[in-house]
Amino acid sequence: MSDxxxxxxxxVTLGRDLPDRPSVFRLADSFVQALASSGAIPIALMPGTDGAAIRQVVERVDGLFLPSGxxxxxxxxxxxVHPRTVIDEDLDALEMNAIASATDLGMPILGVCRGCQILNVALGGSLVQHLEPGGPVDHLPDxxxxxxxxxxxxxxxxRLARLSEARLLRVNSLHHQAxxxxxxxxxxxxxxxDGIxxxxxxxxxxxxxxxxxxxPEELMDQQAHRNLFDDFVSSCGRFAAARQSPEGTE
Known part of the structure; x- marks a missing residue:
C-alpha cells in the first residue's frame, strides 16, 4: 500500500473570457496556486456539460471551488438585466448544477467574488446588480x-473570524455586484x-x-487569508476520508 x-x-468551474474572447475559457492562475499551495489538486469543470455529467464529476471530487468571473x-x-450586467449563461448552468450536487453530498464549497454571488443565487438569494460609484467605499478601484x-x-x-483571527480585516476589492x-x-x-x-x-x-x-487568493502572503484556503482544503480532505471509511460507504 502506498504511503x-x-x-x-x-x-474548479471555468467561465468564458467575455466579452472579448467568448470561445476561450479563463481562470486566474492565482486561484490554482492558492489551492495547490494549500495541498489540493484543482480539477477543471467546464461549461457545456449536461447536468448528469456535472453530477458525475462532482461525485468524484472532494470539494467545489467557485472563482471570479x-x-x-x-x-x-x-x-x-441591468445595463452594466455581463452574463455567461453556460457558466450559470454549470455552477448552479455543481452547487446543487455539492450541497446534496454535504461537500465543502468555497466561492470568491462571483463565486460568492452565484453561491448565494443558487441557494435562493438575490444580488445588487450594480454598485454605483461615489459611496464611502470604492468596491471597484483601479x-x-x-x-x-x-x-x-x-x-x-x-468561521471566518476564527480563521482570520480578527474581527476587522483589510481586504482588496474588484466587484460591481454584491x-x-x-x-x-x-x-x-x-x-x-457601507454595509455591502x-x-x-x-x-x-x-x-x-x-x-x-x-x-484572498491574491493575499496568500498573509496568514489570515492563507488560513481560509488551508482550512477549505483540510475540510475537503476530511470529507474525502469520511466517504472512504467503512461508515461512509454504501
Missing part, C-alpha cells in the same frame, strides 16, 4: 489586486463600512460553505 497521502481533488443572470432572482483598499467587519461567532438578500441557508458574516456584504457562510456550523466577495 503517499492522497491530496484532495477540488473541482462575469455576472449571474438576474432572472435567477426575478429581475431584469488598483492591483495585491492592494488592500478597505476594511471588512467580521462576526465574532463566524449579495442583496442572503439565501435561507446562508448568513452574512462580514460587511464593509463581504462574506457569507452556511447557517449550519457543521457545513463548510463560505463565500467571500474579496480576493
Amino acid at each position: 503517499v497521502v492522497r491530496r484532495p481533488l477540488i473541482a 462575469v455576472d449571474p443572470h438576474p432572472r435567477h432572482f426575478g429581475e431584469e 488598483l492591483p489586486l495585491k492592494s488592500e483598499v478597505h476594511d471588512v467587519r467580521i462576526a465574532a461567532d463566524s 449579495v442583496a438578500r442572503p439565501a435561507p441557508a446562508l448568513r452574512v458574516v462580514a460587511t464593509a463600512q 456584504v463581504e462574506a457569507v457562510e452556511a447557517r449550519d456550523p457543521d457545513r463548510w460553505i463560505v463565500g467571500v466577495q474579496y480576493h
Whole structure:
C-alpha cells in the first residue's frame, strides 16, 4: 500500500473570457496556486456539460471551488438585466448544477467574488446588480489586486473570524455586484463600512460553505487569508476520508 497521502481533488468551474474572447475559457492562475499551495489538486469543470455529467464529476471530487468571473443572470432572482450586467449563461448552468450536487453530498464549497454571488443565487438569494460609484467605499478601484483598499467587519461567532483571527480585516476589492438578500441557508458574516456584504457562510456550523466577495487568493502572503484556503482544503480532505471509511460507504 502506498504511503503517499492522497491530496484532495477540488473541482474548479471555468467561465468564458467575455466579452472579448467568448470561445476561450479563463481562470486566474492565482486561484490554482492558492489551492495547490494549500495541498489540493484543482480539477477543471467546464461549461457545456449536461447536468448528469456535472453530477458525475462532482461525485468524484472532494470539494467545489467557485472563482471570479462575469455576472449571474438576474432572472435567477426575478429581475431584469441591468445595463452594466455581463452574463455567461453556460457558466450559470454549470455552477448552479455543481452547487446543487455539492450541497446534496454535504461537500465543502468555497466561492470568491462571483463565486460568492452565484453561491448565494443558487441557494435562493438575490444580488445588487450594480454598485454605483461615489459611496464611502470604492468596491471597484483601479488598483492591483495585491492592494488592500478597505476594511471588512467580521462576526465574532463566524468561521471566518476564527480563521482570520480578527474581527476587522483589510481586504482588496474588484466587484460591481454584491449579495442583496442572503439565501435561507446562508448568513452574512462580514460587511464593509457601507454595509455591502463581504462574506457569507452556511447557517449550519457543521457545513463548510463560505463565500467571500474579496480576493484572498491574491493575499496568500498573509496568514489570515492563507488560513481560509488551508482550512477549505483540510475540510475537503476530511470529507474525502469520511466517504472512504467503512461508515461512509454504501
